[in-house]
Amino acid sequence: MTALDNLPPEVRDDVARAREKVARLHAELPRWGLVVWTAGNVSERVRVPGGEDLLVIKPSGVTYDELTPESMVVCDLDANLVDGDRGPSSDTAAHAYVYRHMPEIGGVVHTHSTYATAWAARGEEIPCVLTMMADEFGGPVPIGPFALIGDDSIGRGIVETLSDSRSPAVLMRNHGPFTIGRDATAAVKAAVMVEEVARTIHISRQLGEPVPIAAEHIDSLYARYQNVYGQH
Numbered sequence: 312m313t314a315l316d317n318l319p320p321e322v323r324d325d326v327a328r329a330r331e332k333v334a335r336l337h338a339e340l341p342r343w344g345l346v347v348w349t350a351g352n353v354s355e356r357v358r359v360p361g362g363e364d365l366l367v368i369k370p371s372g373v374t375y376d377e378l379t380p381e382s383m384v385v386c387d388l389d390a391n392l393v394d395g396d397r398g399p400s401s402d403t404a405a406h407a408y409v410y411r412h413m414p415e416i417g418g419v420v421h422t423h424s425t426y427a428t429a430w431a432a433r434g435e436e437i438p439c440v441l442t443m444m445a446d447e448f449g450g451p452v453p454i455g456p457f458a459l460i461g462d463d464s465i466g467r468g469i470v471e472t473l474s475d476s477r478s479p480a481v482l483m484r485n486h487g488p489f490t491i492g493r494d495a496t497a498a499v500k501a502a503v504m505v506e507e508v509a510r511t512i513h514i515s516r517q518l519g520e521p522v523p524i525a526a527e528h529i530d531s532l533y534a535r536y537q538n539v540y541g542q543h
């Protein structure tokens with residue numbers, strides 16, 4: 312008997328599907344070169360009709376090749392353990408805070424990917440100088456405040472920064488990128504894309520000052536990519 316047994320069968324099925332999906336998506340982090348050792352995590356919201364939503368996240372400190380659907384941890388949105396054999400990711404409080412304060416968000420990812428984290432170390436936003444950035448981020452990738460792990464500070468910094476931005480990624484100063492999306496797949500894509508543009512624009516700046524894109528062009532590129540691209 313676990314706390315999940317008190318949930319309706321359709322919610323238990325959703326939790327099982329989320330465990331499969333989140334376990335599979337964690338393999339994308341080393342695949343795209345976004346993590347070393349265990350330094351990254353993925354979660355997905357599980358909506359509970361008439362009740363409190365849940366989240367599924369990896370267990371803390373487990374290497375990606377050892378992760379399985381069964382090892383994924385279920386927590387409530389106060390980061391309390393609901394079901395799991397090990398403690399949840401040390402970033403669970405941040406993920407949970409985002410879910411509590413951004414109801415449209417269904418997935419959260421955190422990595423320490425090299426180039427995005429290098430920009431975070433400098434506390435400098437990534438300027439929108441590529442059409443790929445306008446497509447995916449709708450503008451610059453913003454910097455969030457310095458925040459210590461262990462309470463709601465990181466989550467609050469993520470929400471305060473992204474609530475005023477079209478970007479699905481924030482570079483928490485001196486720490487690294489956190490990304491959000493309608494589901495965990497979208498958040499993982501944003502984590503891949505923020506590392507790619509961080510690297511490209513770093514290289515560009517070694518050659519000179521990148522050329523900015525006019526705001527009206529950023530708007531039209533973002534609108535096309537978000538509403539037309541890939542929907543033929």
Ligand SMILES: O=C(CO)[C@@H](O)[C@H](O)COP(=O)(O)O
Pocket residue numbers: 349350351352369370371372373399400401402421460
């Ligand atoms: O940023 C940190 C620690 O400072 C974390 O993101 C860890 O690097 C990953 O922790 P777990 O998800 O394995 O608990």
